[in-house]
Amino acid sequence: MFAIILAQVNIWLDVVFTTVYVIMLVVLPIHFLASIPVGRFRKKWILKQWPEHDEPHPPALPKYIHFQHLVMMFVLGFTGLAIRFPFIDGGRTTLRYVHYVAMVIVTLTFFWRLWYAFASKRRDWRAFALTMKDLKSTPGVLLYYSFISNSKPHTDKYNVMQKAAYLMFALFMLLQMLCGFALLEFWTIPLINITPSALLLGWWLAPMTGGLAMAVAWMRILHYALTWMFIILTTIHVYLSATEDIPVTKDFFGFGEHHEAEDGHGRTAVAASAE
């Protein structure tokens, strides 16, 4: 049942994701250029009418956590791809250790962010929760991003696509941590004397695939596919951050200007001007 042709699957992963990414790199500049005829480019980049926000500045801790995630996930992506597509002389041992260290930091940071979202004084999990109101706003948001409409429905701090993207990030990070940990075949966990591969896969996936080696091969495929998902999601995230709301993006990295919501409803300036 699980006797996949590993050689072909590996090639398919490379080809499909590379093709998707190249297409995306072509589409994103076209999308940006499309903002010129509809007037959105002029309003944002010339008239400086950027979206207004309910909160003046993002709090410091989420900003720091975001920055730490950014750096470590870049390190993880770079070292991970350099392990799969070796191009640095000297072998991959150093890359692996850097990957492991970044993995530990990202894992800790992830749980730190979960603590902030659910257990801190400024818990903000509601800002990420998808509601029926969000789902109903989906067509309007899609029409806005495809330049068919100039009015973006405002439901919450984040729109439905942002919420979906951030939740996907969280889910993928959790999966990536687990399947990355499951790739450790040669290190034994102290005290319990078992490898992470055997601990995480030995009792369910190994019997299904005919052995631990095959189960690990599956995890490696999933780990690699998720890496591409991160690359694609992050590229879109960076593009939209830069083109939709550069002031708040700068603010997130400590270079922001102070933006107070004038009407207190968090409406975008574009939406306001459209009215």
Next chain:
Amino acid sequence: MSPARIERRVLVAGILIVAAVLIVALSTAVAGAQDQAAAVGSVLSTSTAAVTTVAPSVTTTSVASGKGVFALDFTLPTFGKSGCMVCHGDPNLVVAQGDLTHSFWIDQTAYEKSAHGTTVCTGCHVDYGYKAPHGQAGQDWRAVAKQACKNCHPDQYRDWSLGAHAIAPLPGKVPDPKAAFKPLCGDCHGSHDMVILKNNPEGQRQVHGQSEQMCGRIGCHADFWANYNDYYHGAAYKTGAGDAPACWTCHGTHTVLASSNRLAPTNSENLGGTNSCGTPGCHSGANSGYTAYAPMIHGRAKISAENPIVRFFNSVLGR
């Protein structure tokens, strides 16, 4: 006849007799020397032939031990390297070969640090213990030296004799027409700078990185070296990854067999278990599904070219 004339004739006759005696003596001496040289040459060739056979004789065992004694007269000393190094210790020792010069310099410092640093020159160059100059017609001194290993490493030689690199055909097999081009011990392992492997991780690491020199040279398996470029094995190995497999990790060491051979560790039926993929420290428990990755190891470009999306882009780009 006057007494003076008689005296002159006696003197001439005496001179002629002495000259004749000298000529005979010289001829005899030269003939004797030639006979002696022929005799030594005959013993030398017998000795060389003996050490190149699969089962060396008792005489040659002592000759080729590297520490033994030659029971024959010889010109060059065989108990040490000093005799050879008189000439071969000179970095300027070159021999003209057409438009090129070939160095015959031996770096004694490097040699003495090598795995055979205590072995005397004639331990491997078993046909050089007798006379100078070297390189008499008909002597393939390189082949002799490259096979002399068997006198101290008989197990490895036996294993080599059972593999695809063996020169002599296996019982029941026809002689391979490519036999003359097959590698001898020294072709893979090198010569004077062989690193120490025993209890020497640095030496082991160094040899681990020599797949191209040993197996992938032009004239040997350069094509397989070039296409050894899958993600985790070949491409990683070529960047110096110590944990990526060298050629012999999968293909075996001395008993190298073609993958089509049922006994080869790289035969598709043998890839799992403890062979090739399942080599201890690699992918223990690799099953047939897992070993389905194996074609990637030397065939990434081919499998990639067969992918429908790649084929589409290649056709669009006119490749």
